[in-house]
Amino acid sequence: MLTLDWIVLIGTLLAIVGYGTWKTRGSKNSEDYIKGGNSSKWWTIGLSVMATQASAITFLSTTGQAYSDGMGFVQFYFGVPIAMVIICMVFIPLYHKLKVYTAYEFLENRFDLKTRVLAAALFLVQRGLAAGITIFAPAIILSIVLGWNLITLNIIIGILVIIYTVSGGTKAVSVTQKQQMFVIFAGMFAAFFITLNLIPEDISFTNALSIAGASERMNVLDFSFDLENRYTVWTGIIGGSFLALSYFGTDQSQVQRYLSGKSVKEMRWGMMFNGLLKVPMQFFILLVGIMVFVFYQFNQAPLNFIxxxxxxxxxxxxxxxxxxxxxxxxxxxxxxxxxxxxxxxxxxxxxxxxxxxxxxxxxxxxxxxxxxxxxxxxxxxxxxxxxxxxxxxxxxxxxxxxxxxxxxxxxxxxxxxxxxxxxxxxxxxxxISFILKYLPHGLIGLLLAVILSAAMSSTASEINALATITSIDLYKRSRENTTSIHPSKDDAHYVKMTKLFTLGWGILAIIIACFASLAENLIQLVNIIGSIFYGNVLGIFLLAFFFKKVKGNAVFTAAIITQIIVIIVWWIDLMPYLWLNLFGCVLVMMLAFLAQSLQRKVD
Structure with a gap:
């Protein structure tokens, strides 16, 4: 890397952190700090939701996935638009009507406190792990490729995120994510067109696609019902829909993005914007990987990129x-x-x-x-x-x-x-190996900024959500439940505690990152962690929305049993991980109905 790359990289990151900190300074109450003052426009919501999901893993692993296996991974996202429609019709109006700070407040209103705490705890476990991975993923790759110290990188990324997230809360996350998405889009478009330009002049874009297709890299759709195949149309539409519904509808890191919306209309437009753009965006990122694959048909690739x-x-x-x-x-x-x-x-x-x-x-x-x-x-x-x-x-x-x-x-x-x-x-x-060896200086710094910006974006959303859940669903709720022991506190106290929890979760994410290890594929690891927990939580919410006769005790018991079974099914590799979302959702609902039926007989 040359001085120009360092200037672009450091300048981009400091500008994002500085702007987010300055723009959102002085949040004095919970409404401002946790829900962003309910002032976000639809484009802010849409970009913020996309930035939360588009971590550094997305750009590093998705391009690598395309290079190795082709375009089939895009099928994983086919369920996103379906989930967006359901969320706009059911989840958003209900959350807005109840004026909740977190998705799990609704569960106490519908069931009881222990069900709310259980769902919140499941979120904290899976999202806490994911927060560490979103820091670790780019850090370990950059440390090996650039020779940077891994622990130092984990700490730098974590500290940058903590600075503006603690300072401005949800609004800071949303504001910075707009800038981060601009950097991400600019960097990926530049990478695509420059890679295309590096391919021999007599090879057109159509020729490039044909060459990739000859090596079976352009097989986008797979209509088979083979459970051994992770990515098919049916896996994406069915398993992907349940994963997306769980993620966008019950995961606080996403729910908090659209709860900051100015109105139900703004929230809905923001989510539909995400639903319409998500599949094309992932397709484009995969296409960048395909172009790199074609490039290496005319320029020898190493046996191993490490x-x-x-x-x-x-x-x-x-x-x-x-x-x-x-x-x-x-x-x-x-x-x-x-x-x-x-x-x-x-x-x-x-x-x-x-x-x-x-x-x-x-x-x-x-x-x-x-x-x-x-x-x-x-x-x-x-x-x-x-x-x-x-x-x-x-x-x-x-x-x-x-x-x-x-x-x-x-x-x-x-x-x-x-x-x-x-x-x-x-x-x-x-x-990242291709970027460093073949792309022009200046763009190298920009693309490294893309990777680190994406890591910061996802991590900021995650620790912001983790702190909110800890503050509202556990800390504040426990104090309200024991008013005879703990005197009531004013709103400023809970803002202060949320900031402390944000700091604590940020430090924990850094620690997890420092002790993590790579899986077969990082983007799969994140989705596997989500799939183990999301189906169960989604089932709890669906029971709350649509089945009024099922009560809290039955749901609580069913959720605990379901989580144990899902972990066992995943451990023995009984089905592809995407199907765990559907399996967990259906299982918790069936067990809840059974438990409620048995309860009636006992009564």
Whole structure:
């Protein structure tokens, strides 16, 4: 990075933090601090909602997802517009009518205090974890790619967020998110057009899409009913709808964005704006990843995008094997480049098949590189793999036996484990590696600002919501329930406590970030955490909205049992994680009806 990049990066971040702090200074009461004075216009709400969801993980992982697997991930968002319509029709009018500060206040009015506290606690657990991940995701990638200290990065991102979120509350979050979304859109559009310009001149945009399609990167729609497939049209519409309904309708980090609206009309317009723009936005981000994939058909990509991991394996006993892989990949690239140019000119079916075959070979080389890196950094992994290989060799005389098949499957699973380690899984590093190596200076600083702005945006919303829930649903409500012990406090006291809780959650998010570790894919990790809890909470809200005969005790019991079952189902990997939203929602409702029925019989 040059001085120009540092000026753009630091200047952008300080301008956002400074503007948010100055613009929203002096919030004196809960109405201003927690609900932003109910003054937000629809475009502020819409951009704020989008910015809350569009974390740094979105830009790093989504582009990497497109590079590795193609456009199919966009199906995950097909349920968002459906959820927006339901939220506008049901959730927003009810929340506005009750004049609630949090979504969970409604649950006490409908059921009882313990159900409100349980739902709030489930939110605090899952969103508290997610807040740490939204800091950690860009920090660990930037630390490895740029050589920056990971702990220092976590602390810097966290402190920047804490400054303006503690100072101005909800209004500060909303105001800064408008600026952050401007930076994000500007950066991503610039990245797209410059990447397109880096592709050879005789390769048009249409040619680029054709080349990506030949390698099965442009398969957007999958109508199969295969439960093993995470991303299909049905998974997106059904599972995605329930996840989006839970997230936007019951997650305080989102509810708080539209509760700050000037009126029901402004809230609805803001949410519909988000619903209409979300799928195109995600499609565009995936398309950026596709263009980077096409770029690497004409410019050789590394076997692994994490340079530090490559350096480790090249300094190990597996150096010769890795260098042989690199030579094979170079030879493969030369062939692939020629075939890509031919296909762009002629679109022959034979060239298309050849591109797909070469892509499959390259994937196998990448898998083997991950295996060698894994052996380098984890000798115990290599020892276990060798033991399994030796056991399999002893069974080779009976290839049809069940013992041989089981051992072969176990060895294959163990081999695939190499791709999940934080130092081998390079999918989330692809885009940042490309930015640093091929994009012009100045734009590098802007795109790093995009990544950090997105991290700040999501984290600010999360700790703002966590503090609000802690202050209103737990602290304030517990004091009201024990007035004989705790004297009543004025509004200024609760503003002060909300600020302290914001500071506390911000510090906790930094701590979680410092102790987190990478998953197979960061954007999936965030969605998995949400899916484990969201379905249960959504079911509680649906019972509250539509089934007046079900009472608090039945719902409370059902929610606890459901959460335990969902965690078990996820742990044993019984279904794709998106379906956990539907499963948890339906299960808690069924159990609540059953518990209510049994209660009536006892009574």
């Amino acid at each position: 340079d530090a991991s490559t350096e480790k394996v090249l300094a190990s006993e597996y150096s010769d094997q890795y260098k042989t892989l690199q030579e094979k990949q170079t030879n493969l690239f030369d062939k692939k480049k020629v075939v890509s140019l031919q296909f762009a000119k002629t679109s022959h079916e034979s060239d298309k098949k050849e591109l797909l075959r070469l892509d499959s070979i390259e994937k196998s080389y990448r898998a083997e590189s991950k295996y060698l890196i894994k052996r380098t950094i984890d000798p115990e992994y290599g020892k276990k793999y060798d033991e399994l290989a030796e056991e399999l060799a002893k069974l080779e005389a009976t290839p049809e036996s069940e013992a041989y098949k089981e051992k072969k499957a176990e060895l294959k699973t163990w081999y695939k484990e190499a791709a999940k380690d934080s130092e081998t899984n390079d999918r989330d590093y692809m885009f």
